[in-house]
Amino acid sequence: MKISKLFPITVLSLFAGSAFAQQTSTGFFNDGYNYRHEMNPAVANSNGYVAFPGLGNLNVGYRGNVSLGDFIYSRGGKTVLFMNDLVSSQEFLSNINSKNKLNTDVKVSLLSIGFRTKKTYQTIGVNVRSNVSVILPGELLRMAKEGPCNSTYDLSAMNVHADAFIETAYGYSRDIDEKWRVGGKVKFLLGGGNVDAKFKDARFELHDDKWVATTDAEIQASVKNLTYDKEVKLRGPVGNQTEHEYVSGMDIDKAGLNGWGMAFDLGATYQLNEDWKFGLSLLDLGFIKWDNNMLASTDGPQTVSTDEYVFNPDDEASNSFDNEWDRFTEGISALYELKDKGDQGKRTKALAATINASADYNCPFYRPLTLGLMNTTKIQGDYSWTEFRLSANYAPCKLFSASMSVAEGTYGASFGWLLNLHPKGFNMFLGMDHTFTKMAKPCVPMAGKFNMNFGINFSF
Numbered sequence: 001m002k003i004s005k006l007f008p009i010t011v012l013s014l015f016a017g018s019a020f021a022q023q024t025s026t027g028f029f030n031d032g033y034n035y036r037h038e039m040n041p042a043v044a045n046s047n048g049y050v051a052f053p054g055l056g057n058l059n060v061g062y063r064g065n066v067s068l069g070d071f072i073y074s075r076g077g078k079t080v081l082f083m084n085d086l087v088s089s090q091e092f093l094s095n096i097n098s099k100n101k102l103n104t105d106v107k108v109s110l111l112s113i114g115f116r117t118k119k120t121y122q123t124i125g126v127n128v129r130s131n132v133s134v135i136l137p138g139e140l141l142r143m144a145k146e147g148p149c150n151s152t153y154d155l156s157a158m159n160v161h162a163d164a165f166i167e168t169a170y171g172y173s174r175d176i177d178e179k180w181r182v183g184g185k186v187k188f189l190l191g192g193g194n195v196d197a198k199f200k201d202a203r204f205e206l207h208d209d210k211w212v213a214t215t216d217a218e219i220q221a222s223v224k225n226l227t228y229d230k231e232v233k234l235r236g237p238v239g240n241q242t243e244h245e246y247v248s249g250m251d252i253d254k255a256g257l258n259g260w261g262m263a264f265d266l267g268a269t270y271q272l273n274e275d276w277k278f279g280l281s282l283l284d285l286g287f288i289k290w291d292n293n294m295l296a297s298t299d300g301p302q303t304v305s306t307d308e309y310v311f312n313p314d315d316e317a318s319n320s321f322d323n324e325w326d327r328f329t330e331g332i333s334a335l336y337e338l339k340d341k342g343d344q345g346k347r348t349k350a351l352a353a354t355i356n357a358s359a360d361y362n363c364p365f366y367r368p369l370t371l372g373l374m375n376t377t378k379i380q381g382d383y384s385w386t387e388f389r390l391s392a393n394y395a396p397c398k399l400f401s402a403s404m405s406v407a408e409g410t411y412g413a414s415f416g417w418l419l420n421l422h423p424k425g426f427n428m429f430l431g432m433d434h435t436f437t438k439m440a441k442p443c444v445p446m447a448g449k450f451n452m453n454f455g456i457n458f459s460f
Contacts (some may be wrong), residue, residue: 191259
């Protein structure tokens with residue numbers, strides 16, 4: 001498998017591809033939603049359940065503070081990209097942030113079971129998980145649209161992260177007393193792969209008499225049987241050329257398991273009285289130890305300055321225009337060409353942890369109605385995000401319940417809903433955390449956030 005353009009493919013896949021996400025936050029305060037324990041392991045369902053194989057908890061979606069609609073426009077009945085002259089710089093850049101984040105969390109449930117005993121609630125799950133996160137600096141998009149016109153461009157915020165692993169989890173929760181309930185999960189992890197690509201430094205300085213460009217970039221890849229493809233070219237002017245080897249892509253031959261790890265979920269709930277209940281949880285507190293670390297880098301900062309080159313009109317001179325131009329373009333190439341630094345050995349990476357804090361109020365004047373507020377914060381360095389979600393949950397009978405929610409956070413505002421059908425022995429739900437209203441061909445949401453959740457389970 002050749003991967004020669006990792007960064008643009010990753011970005012496009014976040015916009016155009018769908019992914020199985022972890023769970024719907026809108027359903028956290030809905031008693032009929034079986035997967036509340038994924039957000040707080042202390043929460044117990046009223047019934048046991050067994051997930052329908054492959055259809056227990058399907059969720060397609062992504063999130064970001066920039067959307068596909070910010071890059072595609074309609075002009076004169078035609079669809080054009082933001083680079084088109086018919087799209088003004090002011091219109092395009094008004095929707096661009098200093099750091100444009102794109103993120104998708106993937107959790108495909110292969111097996112999920114929950115069951116009650118006299119005093120406990122226990123769960124067993126086997127999941128395939130992955131995370132892809134991208135940051136695009138706003139100055140990169142500004143330069144692409146306007147061309148170089150400012151004095152300095154700082155592009156060092158450009159980063160890509162991706163990992164994938166298999167998770168086997170066992171959860172246990174029980175009441176401590178009439179008010180407190182605690183729970184936890186232990187997770188054993190088998191690593192599939194991890195890739196981190198980042199610019200540690202990337203700057204363009206434009207001056208009246210010269211311009212200076214500096215880059216310092218690297219890719220760390222921990223994937224079984226991964227090697228970097230390399231190409232060799234002749235660098236320099238004719239008659240004074242030297243061979244130069246650089247990374248041109250990646251090759252993966254029969255990828256497989258490539259590491260192991262362990263993680264814990266911890267949670268607690270507190271029933272203040274008949275009306276108020278509070279919860280707090282910490283998820284994915286753990287690590288994966290990857291078996292290798294294939295490093296490719298610029299080998300430290302690389303700098304090119306125009307005042308290093310002197311152009312001579314004499315075609316026979318060593319610094320003739322043609323020869324000097326060759327050296328200049330080769331210097332530009334060195335800014336982004338990576339060198340294969342080989343296997344750096346094992347490395348250990350922490351998982352992206354998540355904190356959930358919740359409060360729900362069961363209305364005393366109408367018990368079928370519950371109001372809930374939850375804050376979700378993901379801790380992942382530059383890719384961290386947070387969200388506050390307020391929901392109203394209606395359970396008029398044992399057969400049916402519904403939830404509606406509004407949210408505000410790092411990725412902006414959104415509206416969510418969930419419908420849950422749960423007669424005896426059966427449970428089916430459908431909902432969205434981020435409702436969209438406009439789509440591009442072929443069926444790609446134009447919003448920066450998209451999510452649709454569906455599941456079939458059997459209760460007992």
